[in-house]
Amino acid sequence: MEPAADASFRLKFTYGVNAWRHWVVAKNAQIEDSKTSNSFRVRTFPTDILKCTTDELNYSLIFFIKEVRKPNGEEYSPDSIYYLCLGIQQYLYENGRIDSIFTDSYFDKFADNLHEILKNLQPKVNAQGQMLCRIEEEHLWESKQLGAHSPFVLLNTLIYFHTKHFILKTAQEHMSLSFAQILKHWKKGVPMKGQANSSKNISLRFYCLANGKKEGLAARKNREGVPVYEITENFENPLRCPVKLYEFFLSKCPESIKNRNDIFYPVPERSCVPDSPVWYSTQSIGHHTMDKMLTRVLLVREIQESHLHAQPIYL
Structure with a gap:
């Protein structure tokens, strides 16, 4: 027996493709019957x-996510529908299609309909305290929803990291971010994994008020007892390193927005290509766009576990 096409992946994209095929056959049969x-x-x-x-x-x-059913006729859970869609996305990429069904403007109606299905899904925990969720972080990396593959994917990656490590849970919290609130921190004398001769470790720090509100370093840096959330470097896989991806994001932003306090996630420029020096405009993405992206992020198991066990550090 030949190995499955997705045998080496955590995201079993054949599930999505097979669900699609079964749905299409049934849908077309229904359409043919209606013609008579x-x-x-x-x-x-x-x-x-x-x-x-x-x-x-x-x-x-749009029809698929509303009508797809399990082989036994039961409905899929919302996170399973998202899993099937991630599989379809990966299958498209694996076969040379560049369509990004979650971010391209051509798929806005599909993304809006998917959002309606996903937005009310609540995290579930079993008796052992383990999160019950179909979506894993690795699924997003494999389907190219995380990384620097495009301006929108890079934005999605920042939203993911900030949700996971800074415990930003709402669209409003993300929309309130500014560049002044996320700053680099160098730790001296701390050997870095994989780089024994180095004595510096870079992290991104996000300073918070004791009452849970977020604030930039400039206003809090001289006070003790400030809760801080931190993202550290990933030395084992630089392509997935949150610090390097953040630096790359900064390099693709126009200088004029880096000193503003009313924007952090700018709209990608439609005319940009991978080699363009600037990927983003000076306008912020809309609240609805953020809400759709964040809803998908909040379904990921690692995000839910991070929010369940998150503890800030105190300076």
């Missing part, structure tokens, strides 16, 4: 997802 009793022509869906045009993919995904 109606005079108007109803278009069927392409059975090969790789042959769908962008419009066809957006249109059919």
